[in-house]
Amino acid sequence: MQWAHASWDALPAMIGSAANSAILPIGATEQHGPHMGCGMDYVLADILCRAVADKVQVPMLPVMPYGCSIGHSRRWPGTIGISPVTLIELIKEIGDWAYHSGVRRLFIVNTHVTNAAPLRCALEMLRSEHDDMMVAVFNSALISPRVRAFHFADGEDWHANDAETSLMLATAPHMVRADKLAMADDPDRTDGLVFSHPVNRTSLNGVTGQPSAASAEKGAQWFAWMVEDLSALIEKGMQETPPLPHSYFDAASHPHA
Template identity: 70%
Template structure:
């Protein structure tokens, strides 16, 4: 169910069987503290969408490995960010071409928190351009109440925390440096703040939370929750119709 593996002759039937739906995973490349590789957000959303594609039959477009990570600053090496305007236009053009390939339900699955605003802007532009295209932005860390709860259990403004580290131990242990875990914890300093401060002013080491609490066993359970809850959303979306059928451009 990977778009990059499908031939153009096979794609129409695959899209028809999925009610013309496709997923676009969007990740990031950014520092994740001293204990995690810089590809965490992309790895999680990639593995998640692969599992959901297999479970639902909805094809998955190639994941985007770069996102709006400018809030991580240049204090630590490793972050490769794009600005919000570029991400908006890039995703808009991907959506345009997916539409011309037959997609009419586009699920943008976001694995990095601060991609959310640019992706919402891309959604607005896509649905204004294509009257019969439905677009959803699904943020992986908040796709259900139980997923939201485990992500923020050790820090409201979490990053490279127990949740992400446990998930990596379960699905990509090669990205984890276990010897760095005991001293990687750094508290959430954003509580009570009025302003949205960049990470260089809220963290000493690029971490927000307690990765020392992470275990592979928790990560396996939590990843299963992510797959089950996203698959349920995708299945529901594949059957959804607009509440009303009025045209975007016509008053008739």
């Protein structure tokens, strides 16, 4: 179900058989502490969405490896951040082209926390231009209560923590430097703060949480939950229609609106 592997004459049938749906994974390339590779977010987006695409038989667009990571600062090498405006425009244009290939249900799956606001803006732009297109943004750590619980267990402002490290140990162990885990922990310093501070002012090493507690066993269970719960959301969305049929553009066509 990989969009990039399909020929142009095969895509219409793939999209049509999936209720005109497609999955768009969005990640980031940014520092993830001394113990983990900088591509963790987009690696997770890719692995998670591949598993879900195969499970629900929905075409998956190529993963976006860059995101709005400017809050990580330039204190540590490895971060490649793009501005919120750039991300909004890029996702809007990807959505436009997907629409013209037949996509009417676009499921954006985001694995980097601060992509959320730009992606919501892109959603607003897409649905205001394409009257018959529905767009959903799923932030991977929030797809269900049980997924949220393990992500936030070691800090509200978590990053490169137990959850992310365990997920990588289970699905992409080459991303983790096991010899660095014992010394990588750094606490959440954001409790009670009024302002949202960049990571250089909240973390000593780019981590917030306890990667030392990570294990492949936990990660395998947690990844299975993410696949199951995200698949359920997408399957539900494939059946959804708007509550009312009113056009975005033409009130005159619906005098009882």
